[in-house]
Amino acid sequence: MYRSLVYPILARIEPERAHGLALKSLRAAQATPGGLVLLRCFAGPRDPRLEVKAFGQTFANPVGAAAGMDKNADAVGALLALGFGHVEVGTVTPRPQPGNNRPRVWRLPEAAALLNALGFPSKGAAAVAKRLDGKRFKGIVGINLGKNKDTPPEKAAEDYVAVFEKLRDGAKYAVVNVSSPNTPGLRALQSRSALAGIVKALAAVNTPKLPILVKLSPDLDEAQLDEALAGSMDGGASGFIVSNTTLDRSSLAEKFPERPGGLSGAPLKARALKLVGDVRRRLGAAVPIIGVGGIATAGDVIDRMKAGATLVQVYTGFVYGGPGLIGQIARGLLEFVEREKLASIADIVGSATP
Ligand SMILES: Cc1cc2nc3c(=O)[nH]c(=O)nc-3n(C[C@H](O)[C@H](O)[C@H](O)COP(=O)(O)O)c2cc1C
Numbered sequence: 001m002y003r004s005l006v007y008p009i010l011a012r013i014e015p016e017r018a019h020g021l022a023l024k025s026l027r028a029a030q031a032t033p034g035g036l037v038l039l040r041c042f043a044g045p046r047d048p049r050l051e052v053k054a055f056g057q058t059f060a061n062p063v064g065a066a067a068g069m070d071k072n073a074d075a076v077g078a079l080l081a082l083g084f085g086h087v088e089v090g091t092v093t094p095r096p097q098p099g100n101n102r103p104r105v106w107r108l109p110e111a112a113a114l115l116n117a118l119g120f121p122s123k124g125a126a127a128v129a130k131r132l133d134g135k136r137f138k139g140i141v142g143i144n145l146g147k148n149k150d151t152p153p154e155k156a157a158e159d160y161v162a163v164f165e166k167l168r169d170g171a172k173y174a175v176v177n178v179s180s181p182n183t184p185g186l187r188a189l190q191s192r193s194a195l196a197g198i199v200k201a202l203a204a205v206n207t208p209k210l211p212i213l214v215k216l217s218p219d220l221d222e223a224q225l226d227e228a229l230a231g232s233m234d235g236g237a238s239g240f241i242v243s244n245t246t247l248d249r250s251s252l253a254e255k256f257p258e259r260p261g262g263l264s265g266a267p268l269k270a271r272a273l274k275l276v277g278d279v280r281r282r283l284g285a286a287v288p289i290i291g292v293g294g295i296a297t298a299g300d301v302i303d304r305m306k307a308g309a310t311l312v313q314v315y316t317g318f319v320y321g322g323p324g325l326i327g328q329i330a331r332g333l334l335e336f337v338e339r340e341k342l343a344s345i346a347d348i349v350g351s352a353t354p
Contacts, residue, residue: 002321002322002323002324003320003321003322006322007320007322010022011107011109014103015105015106015107015114016102016103016104016105019105019319023070023074023075024074026039026074026075026078026079027074027075027078029078030075030077030078030081035078036077036078036081039078039081039082039323040081040082040083042081042082042083042323042324042326042327043081043082043083043326043327043330044061044083044326044327044328044329044330044331044333044334045330045331045334046060046061047334047337048344049334049337049342049343049344049345050062050330050333050334050337050345051344051346052085052310052311052344052345052346053346054239054288054310054311055172055173055211055238055239055288056211057140057172057173059085059086059139059140059311060085060139061083061085061330061333061345062085062301062305062309062310062311062312062333062345062346063083063084063085063295063301063311063312063313063314063326063329063330064084064085064086064087064088064140064142064290064311064312064313064314065079065084065086065087065088065313065314065315065318066088066292066313066314066315067088067089067090067091067144067175067177067215067313067315068090068091068116068118068315069087069315069318070087070089071089071090071091071092071121071122071123072089072092072122072123072127072128072131073089073128073131073132074131076089076131076132076135076137076141077135077137077138080137080138080139081138082323082326082327083326083327083330084139084326085139085140085311086139086140086141086142086172086311087137087139087140087141087142088141088142088143088144088175088313089128089132089141089142089143089144089167089171090122090128090143090144090145090146090175090177091120091122091144091145091146091177091180092122092123092124092125092128092143092144092145092146092163092167093120093122093124093125093146093147093148093149093159093163094124094125094147094148094151094159094162094163094166095124095125095148096122096123096124096127097120097121097122097124097148097149098121099118099119099120099121099122100117100118100119100182104116104117104118104119104261105117105118106256106259107319108252108256108265109320110253111252111253111265111266111267112265112266112296112316112317112320113252113263113264113265113266113267113268113316114263114264114265114315114316114319115256115259115261115262115263115264116182116245116261116262116264117182117259117260117261117262118182118261119149119180119182119183120146120148120149120180120182120183122146125162125163125166125167126166128143128166128167129166129167129169129170131170132167132169132170132171133169133170134170135170140172140173141170141171141172142171142172142173142174142175142213143163143164143167143168143170143171143173143174143175144174144175144177144215145159145160145163145164145167145174145175145176145177146159146160146163146177146180146183146186147159147160147183147186149183149184153185153188153189153194156189156194156198157197157198157201157202158201160176160198160201160202161201161202161205164202164205164206165205168206168210171210172210172211173210173211173212173213173238174202174210174211174212174213175212175213175214175215175241176195176198176199176202176212176213176214176215176232176237177215177244178190178194178195178198178214178215178217178228179215179216179217179243179244180244180245180262181217181219181244181245181246181247181261181262182260182261182262187217187219190216190217190220190224190227190228190231191227191228191231192227192228192230192231192234193231194231195214195227195228195231195232195234195235196230196231196232196234196235197235198235199212199214199231199232199234199235199236199237200234200235200236202235203235203236211238211239212236212237212238213237213238213239213240213241213290214228214232214237214239214240214241215240215241215242215243215244216228216240216241216242216243216244216275216279217243217244217246218242218243218244218245218246218248218268218271218272218275218293219246219247219248225275225278225279225282226282229279229282229283233283233287238287238288239287239288239289239290239310240279240283240287240288240289240290241289241290241292241313242272242275242276242279242289242290242291242292242293242309243268243271243272243275243292243293244262245261245262245263245264245268246262246263246264246267246268246271247262247263248263248271249263249267251267252267264293264294264315264316265294265296265316265317265320266294266296266316267294268293268294269293269294269295269300270294271293272291272292272293272294272304273291273293273294273303273304273307274307276289276291276304276307276308276309276353277307277308277352277353279308280307280308280350280353281308281353281354285308285349285350288310288311289308289309289310290309290310290311290312290313291304291305291307291308291309291311291312291313292312292313292314292315294316294317295312295313295314295317296314296316296317296320296321296325297317297329297332298328298329298330298331298332298333298335298336299332300312300317301329301332301333302333302336302348303352305345305346305348305349306348306349306350306351306352306353307350307352307353308349308350308352308353309349310346310349314326314329333345
């Protein structure tokens with residue numbers, strides 16, 4: 001119904017406005033008595049075999065909402081009710097900032113992809129903290145930390161620490177985002193020394209300990225990947241999110257040179273999948289990976305977990321698939337678990353990466 005009735009209407013509206021409307025509706029639903037119960041009709045089965053233990057937490061299922069979907073924690077309760085096992089809020093910057101000029105999000109429906117050059121529009125850490133603090137959500141909330149555009153790179157660690165300290169009480173894990181392509185100079189923070197500096201600065205204020213993950217770019221070459229992993233591990237990172245959007249448009253038939261920004265969705269899938277295996281091979285099973293990029297079906301989730309992802313996230317697939325997508329994926333995962341007679345979906349993690 002979403003694909004034939006709702007999406008065609010949303011597709012006529014400018015993408016960022018459509019996203020804003022969707023968030024507003026979810027926010028209204030979660031504020032209405034009975035609203036969350038209604039949204040839960042979209043969610044899939046809850047089953048202990050879909051639960052995943054990671055970072056000292058139990059996730060109801062492996063599929064989370066990727067950063068960017070709910071930057072300011074408008075609709076966390078509603079997204080969890082739709083069946084996501086976790087929601088990663090953000091990216092949040094210390095001070096509010098508007099992001100880049102519009103238009104800055106474009107749909108590529110034929111490619112099941114999006115282009116975005118948002119540049120961290122954020123209400124700022126204090127405003128987001130008010131929406132998370134003291135709330136008891138039915139699911140896991142993560143926070144994705146960013147820096148303000150006008151903060152120079154040598155002071156970046158201070159920004160990550162500032163957001164972390166404001167938001168940590170409302171979250172179960174935190175993510176250092178050094179891989180968005182839309183903030184000038186941000187990706188350079190994936191160097192060994194810069195990343196080690198940021199993660200160490202967070203570790204210094206991280207009591208009681210919250211897992212700190214690093215979100216990587218899919219555009220790193222082998223040497224840069226080694227550096228980013230080494231810097232993160234030097235600093236004491238607990239895991240990785242693989243990956244952010246790509247600047248590589250070689251897989252697109254039409255390149256849209258007039259539209260800046262990162263590509264997400266189906267064209268990113270093969271690259272993000274390979275990178276999960278690359279990270280797993282380098283770091284082994286002890287360092288958890290959250291796989292993200294082009295996931296839209298239960299089969300995609302299974303492939304990503306077999307490659308080495310303990311958990312996965314979805315953004316673009318949800319835009320095209322609609323509110324029933326996560327329930328559909330959960331049903332597919334449960335069928336798989338039953339067919340394969342698995343005690344837990346977590347049993348497949350890393351099985352395709354020696
Ligand atoms: C419109 C849009 C905004 C995004 N904003 C953020 C963000 O603020 N922080 C971040 O770490 N990733 C952000 N991302 C990247 C996603 O979290 C994800 O890594 C990427 O889109 C790949 O997943 P997908 O193919 O399922 O969309 C954004 C993606 C899109 C499409």
